[in-house]
């Protein structure tokens with residue numbers, strides 16, 4: 001028997017929980033075990049989704065959208081298209097530009113497309129689970145692409161298998177399609193709403209049949225999903241959905257609105273219709289999108305990411321300013337917060353660390369020897385800026401602490417007199433179950449050490465994190481979003497979590 005934590009109340013559950021535990025281990029977007037990511041000292045990107053309705057070159061538009069979302073996943077990508085009769089689907093391992101050459105895009109005809117880019121493991125199973133997933137169901141051909149993680153899939157999958165469902169993948173997305181296929185609802189849109197009500201967790205989904213596009217967000221609104229429009233003078237507008245608005249910008253689509261938490265949007269030749277398939281669930285959008293994941297030029301959950309990060313830096317300076325000569329970001333994600341910190345503190349901002357943008361997947365390997373090399377390959381100090389200076393380093397998170405220690409040593413090794421590390425969010429003390437690949441609590445340094453112990457471990461002269469109240473304030477505007485902060489508090493907005501993942505170091509179930 002495995003125990004479950006039910007928002008603080010422990011109890012017993014059946015063997016299907018073993019599959020639930022798999023939910024966390026599989027990492028992002030419902031794929032299989034992601035050991036490689038956990039060997040790195042950074043939280044990993046989630047997935048990105050795009051959908052296009054009503055464009056003569058939908059596949060090319062989807063390709064451009066994926067290109068803008070490449071930061072959300074670099075391991076595999078896929079595009080499915082429909083022309084009213086057929087549904088084509090091509091997926092591959094690698095970067096979007098590596099997979100989708102002109103010849104490949106030419107094999108994807110039709111005015112509708114959905115697309116997905118994913119962070120995942122490697123090998124055959126990764127390609128099998130790459131998205132979009134295309135399933136020939138009792139409700140017809142459906143392609144689906146999904147960002148996020150379901151948390152009750154063990155129970156749902158076991159029930160579907162008892163009802164005769166045969167799964168081809170371990171993907172969450174297939175569970176949703178199987179629920180649609182097994183729904184007793186008479187129309188497809190009712191069947192989709194019915195299936196989405198049965199799953200719990202994080203999902204921003206785009207779906208396509210031969211002649212329709214659907215887009216939906218989970219009732220908590222964990223992951224972003226925006227809707228845009230390309231005006232066509234000689235016909236109906238092209239409707240676009242994308243994980244982040246930076247994809248709409250590249251497509252020259254106007255941002256119209258976010259898909260709402262608990263909303264299901266349908267696009268047909270007749271236009272856009274929408275229904276709330278779920279109501280009354282408090283919003284808990286992922287605040288880490290604003291801290292780290294989303295691009296700063298995107299508008300996520302109705303607010304600009306750059307503005308949130310700038311405010312985080314300013315607040316950090318107010319909460320834990322320190323006498324110094326210059327402010328240096330850990331590139332790239334620390335840049336906006338460092339600009340805010342420097343402005344608030346009245347200190348010069350300098351790029352004292354240079355990131356090599358051409359180092360990527362090749363060096364993400366589990367061996368310690370290669371990882372040690374990897375940090376130096378990725379970052380290099382600018383010695384003439386740092387020599388004899390008191391430096392405030394700004395970063396967005398400390399996960400295991402090993403990378404932060406290497407960066408502090410690197411800056412000190414370049415001649416800095418003092419190194420003060422400031423983190424633009426609170427200590428990460430608990431793993432994520434909603435689509436962000438985090439290590440278990442045992443491996444999170446802040447779950448097992450005090451701030452002073454972490455300071456000593458990373459060898460900084462001082463260390464401070466942004467307070468939770470400060471972070472929430474920085475991400476709050478006229479939108480009045482409700483945020484998930486579970487990785488900073490351990491308070492999960494859903495009932496299901498994997499109890500083994502939230503045990504501190506040394507504890508056992």
Ligand code: SF4
Pocket residue numbers: 222285286287288289431432433434435436484485486487488
């Ligand atoms: S646990 Fe953290 S990373 Fe996961 S959804 Fe919540 S805020 Fe985002």
